Amino acid sequence: MGDWTPRELRFSNLGLRLMSSAILIPLGIAAVWSGGWGLAVACAAAAGVMAWEWGHISGFIKPALLVVFAALACLALPIGNTGIALGVILAGIVFAAMTAKGGWNHRGSAVFGLIYVTLLPASLWLLREGPWDGRSAALYFMSFVWASDAAAYFTGRGLGGPRLLPKESPNKTWSGAIGAVIACIVCGVAAADIQRVPFAGWILAGISISVVAQLGDLFESGLKRRFQVKDSGSILPGHGGVMDRVDGLGAVAFITVLAFYIAPDLPDMLGLSA
Numbered sequence: 266m267g268d269w270t271p272r273e274l275r276f277s278n279l280g281l282r283l284m285s286s287a288i289l290i291p292l293g294i295a296a297v298w299s300g301g302w303g304l305a306v307a308c309a310a311a312a313g314v315m316a317w318e319w320g321h322i323s324g325f326i327k328p329a330l331l332v333v334f335a336a337l338a339c340l341a342l343p344i345g346n347t348g349i350a351l352g353v354i355l356a357g358i359v360f361a362a363m364t365a366k367g368g369w370n371h372r373g374s375a376v377f378g379l380i381y382v383t384l385l386p387a388s389l390w391l392l393r394e395g396p397w398d399g400r401s402a403a404l405y406f407m408s409f410v411w412a413s414d415a416a417a418y419f420t421g422r423g424l425g426g427p428r429l430l431p432k433e434s435p436n437k438t439w440s441g442a443i444g445a446v447i448a449c450i451v452c453g454v455a456a457a458d459i460q461r462v463p464f465a466g467w468i469l470a471g472i473s474i475s476v477v478a479q480l481g482d483l484f485e486s487g488l489k490r491r492f493q494v495k496d497s498g499s500i501l502p503g504h505g506g507v508m509d510r511v512d513g514l515g516a517v518a519f520i521t522v523l524a525f526y527i528a529p530d531l532p533d534m535l536g537l538s539a
């Protein structure tokens with residue numbers, strides 16, 4: 266079925282979304298620009314809030330436990346030894362598995378939640394501090410994800426049409442998904458021109474970023490549907506919770522870090538060598 270909601274109702278929360286974005290975008294840019302401990306503190310704060318949200322969504326574990334381990338893992342990153350961060354996560358996994366309520370499926374959910382809420386913001390830090398031009402890479406890819414989200418919102422709400430995955434995320438449409446990809450292609454052309462590299466690499470990067478960001482969003486939507494909640498929280502007016510905002514960006518950062526390490530020539534193709 267298509268989305269035949271009256272157009273004026275589709276944009277009913279636009280004002281709140283714009284106000285939240287006007288605060289969040291400058292903060293995100295400032296954190297990534299500074300890098301190091303500044304970004305680690307921002308990632309720890311995001312991980313902590315997401316851990317709290319996951320604890321309340323799942324109901325299997327005390328949120329405070331997840332908050333402590335998720336935040337500490339992010340704060341351990343600037344020390345320069347990822348083994349410390351991994352050690353914190355492993356300790357958190359043990360505690361989560363031991364203290365979660367219910368059977369092993371509930372314990373597994375608690376463990377997954379800890380890994381998920383830590384991995385997303387930690388991946389952004391790893392992208393920023395990697396052995397390439399991390400500041401440019403993180404700022405470019407953040408901008409692409411924001412463009413993808415904005416295009417999906419305005420195109421999907423404006424045009425409506427067939428829904429993308431009604432059971433997982435009933436508000437998303439095919440028109441929004443296509444609009445998001447087109448927006449990232451345009452961003453890719455602009456980035457290639459700025460970096461003075463061939464267009465093909467950045468166009469493919471733009472398409473990939475939009476697809477991964479949307480898949481990350483849909484994955485998180487599926488998690489929420491499992492626990493029968495619409496938003497992960499209400500801390501961000503017009504957006505929901507922090508998980509609702511960083512799902513796509515975290516997925517893009519994670520996949521990008523993997524891709525850059527697996528294929529070391531990729532940063533050079535995009536003009537992002539250190």
